[in-house]
Amino acid sequence: xxxxxxxxxxxxxxxxxxxxxxxxDREVSECIxxxxxxxMTEKHWEVIEYIQDKHLKEEPLSIRGIKKSGxxxxxxxxxxxxxxxxxxxxxxxxxxxxKSCI
Amino acid sequence: MKRLVILGAGTSGxxxxxxxxxxxxxxxxxxxxIDQYKTxxxxxxxxxxxxxxxxxxxxxxxxxxxxxxxxxxxxQKIDLIKPEDSKVILExxxxxxxxxxxxxxxxxxxxxxxxxxxxxxxxxxxFDFYTFEGAKSLRNKLREWQGGKLVVHITEMPIKCPVAPxxxxxxxxxxxxxxxxxxxxxxxxxxxLDGAFTKPKATKALHYLLEExxxxxxxxxxxxxxxxxxxxxxxxxxxEVEYDLLVTVPTxxxxxxxxxxxxxxxxxxxxxxxxTLQTENYDNIFAIGDATNLPAxxxxxxxxxxxxxxxxxxxxxxxxxxxxxxFDGHANCFIETGxxxxxxxxxxxxxEPVEGTFPFPxxxxxxxxxxxxxNHMGKMAFRWIYWNMLIKGIHIPFVSATMSEKGKKLEEVNx
Numbered sequence: 250x251x252x253x254x255x256x257x258x259x260x261x262x263x264x265x266x267x268x269x270x271x272x273x274d275r276e277v278s279e280c281i282x283x284x285x286x287x288x289m290t291e292k293h294w295e296v297i298e299y300i301q302d303k304h305l306k307e308e309p310l311s312i313r314g315i316k317k318s319g320x321x322x323x324x325x326x327x328x329x330x331x332x333x334x335x336x337x338x339x340x341x342x343x344x345x346x347x348k349s350c351i
Numbered sequence: 352m353k354r355l356v357i358l359g360a361g362t363s364g365x366x367x368x369x370x371x372x373x374x375x376x377x378x379x380x381x382x383x384x385i386d387q388y389k390t391x392x393x394x395x396x397x398x399x400x401x402x403x404x405x406x407x408x409x410x411x412x413x414x415x416x417x418x419x420x421x422x423x424x425x426x427q428k429i430d431l432i433k434p435e436d437s438k439v440i441l442e443x444x445x446x447x448x449x450x451x452x453x454x455x456x457x458x459x460x461x462x463x464x465x466x467x468x469x470x471x472x473x474x475x476x477x478f479d480f481y482t483f484e485g486a487k488s489l490r491n492k493l494r495e496w497q498g499g500k501l502v503v504h505i506t507e508m509p510i511k512c513p514v515a516p517x518x519x520x521x522x523x524x525x526x527x528x529x530x531x532x533x534x535x536x537x538x539x540x541x542x543x544l545d546g547a548f549t550k551p552k553a554t555k556a557l558h559y560l561l562e563e564x565x566x567x568x569x570x571x572x573x574x575x576x577x578x579x580x581x582x583x584x585x586x587x588x589x590x591e592v593e594y595d596l597l598v599t600v601p602t603x604x605x606x607x608x609x610x611x612x613x614x615x616x617x618x619x620x621x622x623x624x625x626x627t628l629q630t631e632n633y634d635n636i637f638a639i640g641d642a643t644n645l646p647a648x649x650x651x652x653x654x655x656x657x658x659x660x661x662x663x664x665x666x667x668x669x670x671x672x673x674x675x676x677x678f679d680g681h682a683n684c685f686i687e688t689g690x691x692x693x694x695x696x697x698x699x700x701x702x703e704p705v706e707g708t709f710p711f712p713x714x715x716x717x718x719x720x721x722x723x724x725x726n727h728m729g730k731m732a733f734r735w736i737y738w739n740m741l742i743k744g745i746h747i748p749f750v751s752a753t754m755s756e757k758g759k760k761l762e763e764v765n766x
Contacts, residue, residue: 263551312573312587313602313617317617323575324587332571333570346544346545347508347544349544351549351553351703
């Protein structure tokens with residue numbers, strides 16, 4: 250389905266995750282973050298870049314990965330993206346949320 | 352003489368030995384398989400062992416029976432892979448040179464990765480069911496358990512057989528109903544993901560199962576530690592879940608051999624090309640099954656489909672031909688839902704599980720993403736297929752290595 254984000258039609262799934270990573274940019278990101286009541290800071294962008302890098306390499310995302318990333322510690326990660334940090338950070342990063350096979 | 356060496360005689364390694372023994376010219380090639388353990392376990396059976404559905408004898412056999420006679424089977428612990436020298440070093444100091452290496456060392460649970468998990472209460476009121484010892488100890492515990500809070504928990508992804516924890520919760524519901532004590536047991540499913548079901552189609556089709564079986568869901572739970580003194584698990588957001596009996600799936604990691612050899616990622620999985628199964632760093636090393644870092648499910652069916660494609664790619668590699676980029680992440684899994692019913696799912700890298708029929712389009716007899724007794728019969732029959740066909744490398748009729756899109760309702764799929 251299509252969703253209007255910063256006056257552009259963006260392809261998203263039922264939960265609001267981007268379907269096409271190439272439609273992502275910082276403006277889109279800030280708008281989605283706003284819907285999650287998050288104001289982006291430099292630290293947020295660092296985390297977003299780390300997540301996008303993992304996605305492009307097709308490596309699984311986990312809290313352990315965040316812990317070992319050297320980008321941020323887990324308490325900070327929860328503070329930056331309160332309540333389900335991985336699912337919110339992936340949505341803002343324009344990549345699919347971590348999931349299982351069903 | 353050239354030598355092909357397989358590390359690990361589990362599901363993947365045994366299948367590869369059986370596939371390759373008839374394909375490699377015997378005058379030029381010898382095949383060696385190395386594994387420290389004597390027993391070959393039917394791992395899908397670990398789900399049933401705790402509920403007394405299978406006996407211990409039904410899930411284990413002597414591994415040697417399944418390795419072809421022409422294959423040299425070494426029962427030794429592997430100390431190191433030296434990829435630069437194309438050598439494997441065994442614990443007893445023996446060095447084995449290879450022309451081609453296949454890594455099939457699987458994945459293991461790593462309960463030490465979570466504080467308090469592998470402590471004084473391990474196998475007292477904290478259990479795994481991903482090992483023979485864990486499943487058997489849990490069976491003994493369940494036989495005498497008087498009820499209380501049962502928490503079924505996933506530590507972190509990726510895990511082997513990602514649906515097994517959910518199946519465990521479904522089977523527990525049936526088990527306690529049959530024992531006439533369901534009202535004494537509270538079942539909670541705790542996951543780091545955002546639901547017990549994480550894909551839109553499956554959530555829509557299957558969420559009723561949780562409601563019907565009165566299984567509570569705790570989602571987005573990233574465990575920090577187990578407080579074994581007070582019987583609760585605590586996550587990084589300080590959410591607490593109390594348990595009387597904790598059935599957990601600990602962190603899954605590749606074999607320590609991979610770490611010792613400096614060949615793995617953070618979780619000791621081997622970086623592997625997801626379509627050819629050649630490792631990313633060494634042309635003459637291939638990897639298969641749970642040992643790889645492929646973004647596919649870690650499951651026997653995936654290994655089975657990979658084995659058919661890897662066999663062909665090994666032959667192509669030997670002949671100097673380009674490798675086939677054919678593996679599509681195909682998985683095909685029965686999911687027990689309790690009360691003698693099961694679901695069947697069929698999916699790959701790009702398609703989520705959908706409704707339809709299998710293996711014959713429009714006919715079945717198995718139905719995809721729907722509960723049925725026939726699917727349960729399929730799962731039960733699978734144990735026979737595993738021991739008699741699958742690990743012997745015998746092709747299972749009508750089931751292809753790549754996913755068929757026929758007979759499936761794929762039109763609405765979007766990820």
